Amino acid sequence: MESRLSRLEAVQVMVLEIGQISNHCNNINEFLHAVHQALSRIMYAANFYVALYKAEQNSIQFAYHVDEFDPSPDPAIPVILESPEASPTAWVIYHRQPLIMTAEEDAAQEAAGNSWGSGARAEHWMGYPLLDHEKKSLGALVIQSYDTEHTFSQEDQALFGLIANHVSNALQGFQSVDRLERAVQERTALLAHEVAERRRTETLQRALYQIAELSFSVADPNSLYAELHQIIGQLLVARNFMIALYHQDTEEISIQYFVDEKDEHPSMKRFPLGVGMTSFVIHCEHAQLIDKTRLAELVAGGQIRQALGNMELYSWMGAPILANDHVHGVIVVQSYDPHILYSETDLELLAFVASHVAVAVTRLEADREMRDAKARLEEQNTTLNEALLALQEAQSELVRQEKLASLGRLVAGVAHEINTPLGICVTATSHLVDELKLTRKDMAADTMTQESLEEFLDIVDQSLRILTSNTRRAATLVRSFKQVAVDQTSNDKRLFQLKTYLDEVLLSLQPKLKGRPILVEIDCPEEIRLDSYPGAISQVVTNLLMNSIHHAFENNAEGQIRITAEADGSNLKFDYTDNGIGVDQDGLDKLFDPFYTTKRGQGGSGLGTHIIYNLITGVLGGTVKASSQPGSGLSYQIRFPMVAKNSVKPA
Known part of the structure; x- marks a missing residue:
């Protein structure tokens, strides 16, 4: 019981609030937004829209639209009203009666072959007509839910109908449909202005981003200045554009980039500080907007010693390229067209862009110095690499020589070791040959005895044993050396x-x-x-x-x-x-x-x-x-x- 009383009190407060808002609010969008906020306090209203009906054009405009799934239509664009059989919103407007519809009923319409609305299917849809005192349709007030946990009870339906009546009365309080239309048009104009401002801001942000990118992507100053001209031309009319650098050491100004409708080339490529409007900007260290009248005053007052360039100009702007309290140069745009006159807003924009150009220019100079230093380091690195390569080659050669020397020492050692058994074999062979000669001599003289024959056989046996053991020793050494030497050389x-x-x-x-x-x-x-x-x-x-x-x-x-x-x-x-x-x-x-x-x-x-x-x-x-x-x-x-x-x- 207390809950129902609290809700009734909230409804009464809401009704009073709607009446108060309608008395002092001239903006239909703000009014409907306030209604939506108030409605949300007494029932579920996450999806809510108001369609205003224009009978003479048979169209509707969605003056207010908030939906969790469907995008909001443009409130300034009228939409042809469909037949009541094709749209529940049209049904409410044409029949001037409320319509309560569930997801099952919507599906049944579709199953019957009817295209029942174009938006996302709601679990519970509730629309009430907005009627004037003559019961003519002003539009429809719609609330819907996509969630099965949030459906509208009989009490919700009755309250929503009550709210629809009060909204209808409030809409008539705007005096007429024309007043509502003007409110929509004003809102549309405001949105268009906001869109234009947003686009202008986006264009400026994009330009600043491009300027920042230039210092990383462009190494040639001439290309950098041409790119800057193109970027600034997106923000201002800059058919006549110049970039001049200030050389503090010589107190001179040099023109780095020059595009002009009247003159193909500047009258002076380099001139002393104090000459021309560019010098005046450097002296002042802030942007200047100059027309013919002000130019004459500055020349007469001695602030500009000599005017340079074509004097047919109608409007001239110059902004210093200022970074770290140091003027690096000046960006200039000018107009020879009396219909193109720069404003203070344009001057502020040029000055703002010039401050970012200063960052790009100083970064470019720093990058140039870094590239020069990198080139010197690369040259030194090349020299060091060549020296390292020569050292590595020398080291590889020394390693190879060391391996060969090691093998050579092995050969010398094995050769010396083999020399001993081979020397013994030579000695044993010589002794055996001598003994054989003596034995043959005894046999020829027929003086051979049994004892001398046995002595000779003993000598042969002993010599053969010596030869066998030493040749085996030499063969073993040669075999081992051969295998090791082959392994070390063949890999x-x-x-x-x-x-x-x-x-x-x-x-x-x-x-x-x-x-x-x-x-x-x-x-x-x-x-x-x-x-x-x-x-x-x-x-x-x-x-x-x-x-x-x-x-x-x-x-x-x-x-x-x-x-x-x-x-x-x-x-x-x-x-x-x-x-x-x-x-x-x-x-x-x-x-x-x-x-x-x-x-x-x-x-x-x-x-x-x-x-x-x-x-x-x-x-x-x-x-x-x-x-x-x-x-x-x-x-x-x-x-x-x-x-x-x-x-x-x-x-």
Whole structure:
């Protein structure tokens, strides 16, 4: 009961409010907006419109329209009223009776073949006619809901009918349909003015955006000035346009861009400050609007020393290009047409645009300086790149020479090692030949005895044993050296047994270990097989071993080198450790740097560990880390795939 009383009170307040608004409001749109706001306080009114009817034209105008789904029609454009069978709004206006319609009833009309309205289908639609005192139709008041949770009860319908009556009375209070039409026209004119202002603002914003873009997209000043002319021409009549720059160091003005209907070229391309209207703008540091009368006054007063250019002008504007309290130049537009006279509004617009042009000009100058600096840096960078390329080529050549030198040292060592068994074989062969000659001589003289024959056979047996053992030793050395040397020079990928290959590499390095109290141990399972680059592994082991010989064990000190390998999934864990003198942290940080060596001037190239790093990370596709402390030896932790990638090619 209290709810109904509260609602009735709200209705009474609304009725009074409608009456008060209609008494002092002359704008139909404002009146209907107020009605809508008041109606929303007593019922659901999210979708509400008012259609005013013009009987003589059989048309309606949507004086007010708010809808959640359908766009609002232009209130200034009349719409031909459809037949009552085709539109519920037309039905209400023609029949001058209220119409309450649900979504089911709307669907039934459509199923019957009737096109019942053109808007979105509402869950509940309610329209009441607006009638004058003679019961003639003034239009229709419509409210609708697209939500099933918001429908209109019998009480809502009765209240809406009451509101429609009061709106009808208020509309008649506007004196006539002509008054309503004038109100709509005024509203339309206001909207047109707002649209024009909005378009003008959008044009100005677009022009300012284009000016800002110019400093980034245009590098040539002449192109920049031509683009500025085109942009300003969208805002003002600028058939006669000029841009002049002020040179503070020489107190001169130079014309950078000039387009004029009367003169093809300016009378002076460069002139001293104080001459012409441009100088007057620079002195004042703010925009100036000058006509013939004012020009004569400025010349007579000595503020303009000499007028330049064609004197047939009717209107002239100049705005300073001002940035950071410094005048960079002046933008000028002028008119020779008495029908085109610039106003203060035009002057303000030109001054506003000129301030943005100043930003573009200063940015262009800054960009030009940056481009010059960039060009100098690029030239320096090119020189540095050429030097770096030459250095890289030299480094690559040194690395190649180091690898060849390493192979050469291996050849020399193996050759020296092979020389011993071959010398023994030569000696044994010579002795055997001599013994054979003596035996043949005894046989020819028939002095051969059983004892001498047995001695000869013993000598032959002993010589053959010596020849066999030493030739086998030489053959083993040659075979190991051949395989290692071929791997280091061919860089081919193949399948091999790691333990056997490490033994061959170690055998080829025996000449380097000969006479040194260094024990080398290899801990590697026999079953580990790699599909990788044996040449890279040989080079890594060789360089590691030679580094230990030359650096870890000085003065023929005793030492131990241990090589361990084990499978870790698809990777190989390969650790190399010596118990030599080790290196400090500074040396450890530089260990893999090219040309770093602690034996500078003593035959060290500084490329051994650099080659190791490149082979492991590049060819073998793995990683390498080193750890050491002075006096505690040096260790390398190497990890790489047991099956190397086919795309990796050794360097």
